[in-house]
Amino acid sequence: MSQADIMQRHPSTIFPEPFVPLEQYQQVLDQPQPGFDGATHKAVEVEPLETEDGYLQQWEVVPLSAEELAQLEAERLAAEQAARDAARITISRTQGLVYIYRNLRVTEAEVEALIAGMEDEDAKYEAGLYFRAATWDSDNPHVLMFGAGIGLDTPTKLEDAFSAALTL
Template sequence: MYIDTTTQEWGLTQAEIMQRHPMTVFPEPFAPLEQYAKVVDQPQPACNAETHKLIEAKPKLINGEWQQQWRKVALTESELEQRVAEQAAAEQAAKDAARITVTKRQVLLALFLRKGIKADQIDAVINAIPDETQRYMARVDWDGAAAIESDSQTVGMLSQALGLTEAEMPDLFDFAQAL
């Protein structure tokens, strides 16, 4: 990047300088005319990307060389909302990518082969849910499902009630997927 030292216009490229002076023959390697100076890149300062952003500012002449400058600016309300939305989308994408979907047959076989858990034990857990609405919803979710998703609320509740840890679930679903 270059700066025009007479007009203080900065951010100029080699091509832009050459376009401004079409009748000038520039040497190889490129050397700008006297009115232009190379701006020396400077590292970006630390910045909390959750609340601020860096904006390139006008270069400063320091010890005889033009140096790139940065300005830290607080994010606007809409930028903050955009960041939150992007984070939520990224988290959802990660959850979606980690989700494993198997048939009920596969999960029942995996539970039995890996943990010795049978279908009647799952039914007993569902029947033991004290709240009638939650019990009915779990029953419909379990009985009515052709496919079982590893991150479903019902799977989470059943796994906890059956003594399965959160760490065991990915391996169990990977195994079920292979059946």
């Protein structure tokens, strides 16, 4: 138990400074947790070790349960999604079209022709929908595809283009 736990259990007791536990409690000297891989294990406090100098806190490293592993994975996926959401740049279709014309000299009709030339009918249909959408997201796979087709073929080029288009 911590000092706070003991004090909470005995609210009408006045404890001296520095803190000294009541007789029924023994002070346990803190010991650092052992090293472990937090992705697969955790440190669990076990029964203190009695020594000539008093009690020493003890730890045992145990594998994480299936539920804990699932929770860690869910947290990892949520963090990855949050990072993608934070990095996403959204521009209006008009900003995108003005940018690609001014900077790449590519017209709306040329992008439509690029999409029309796609062989996969499903991908062609979806790319057309996203091209005609009111907004474009920098991480949308269809936007990435038609961006690559007009010369925005690296993540850096695409991000720079979206950042610049935001100012239009």
